[in-house]
Amino acid sequence: MELKHKTAIITGAGKGIGKAAALSLAKEGVHLGLIARTTADLEALQAQLTGEYGVQVYIAAADISRREEAERALGLLIRQLGSLDILINNAGIASFGKLAEMEPEQWESIIQTNLMGTYYVTRAALPTMLEQSSGSIINIASTAGERGFATGSAYCASKFAVLGMTEALMQEVRKSNIRVTALTPSTVNTELAVKAGLPIGDEDRMMQAEDVAELILTALKLPQRVFLKTAGIWTTNPQ
Secondary structure, X not given: OOOOOOXXXXXXXXXXXXXXXXXXXXXXXXXXXXXXXXXXHHHHHHHHHHHHHOOOEEEEEXXXXXXXXXXXXXXXXXXXXXXXXXXXXOOOOOOOOOOOOOOHHHHHHHHHHHHHHHHXXXXXXXXXXXHHOOEEEEEEOOHHHOOOOOOOHHXXXXXXXXXXXHHHXXXXXXXXXXXXXXXXXXXXXXXXXXXXXXXXXXXXXXXXXXXXXXXXXXXXXXXXXXXXXXXXXXXXXXX
């Protein structure tokens, strides 16, 4: 499917997978709405994308774990873009610890960002896509949403929930020509992974954000009559 002149909104766009996805889509001629918490990151990426690729890029600094901020950002960007063809729910946080030892506030924060933030953004985007009877939604989940592991109770719970929400929404909107996909990468070499203390290993052998962005493009370019329901992407030979 041709992506040029399509419109897309990406959450968590300032760094990592979100930034890589923005770069890949801009190369395809997609006009972008970018959401992140840090204005400086968004402004730098906006300047880069408009300068190198000549696409329209609008930005909105917001914490999507707060419903009012998520709805404000989506409303603003949709008005500026004039339509919404693609939504990439990428924003997320991670920290790890034993269930009995992690503070409830930290546990709740992970759920609030990873699950509720994805819900708030998607709910705000759906009316436009339903009115158009078209659209693609890609939720960045994780292998942690497919299997639990010690110290990962909060993160796993959030990603398991994202997978369940994705499948339920997919069944709701298929007849409206809206495609909903969940991607489940294993550990990706991003700032989030490093800060969370995940083993990164040799950079040349570890999955990069650009690899996930390539999968996003593949999913979006499928003929409109089909869609990718779920897809996992793994490092071939990690250390």
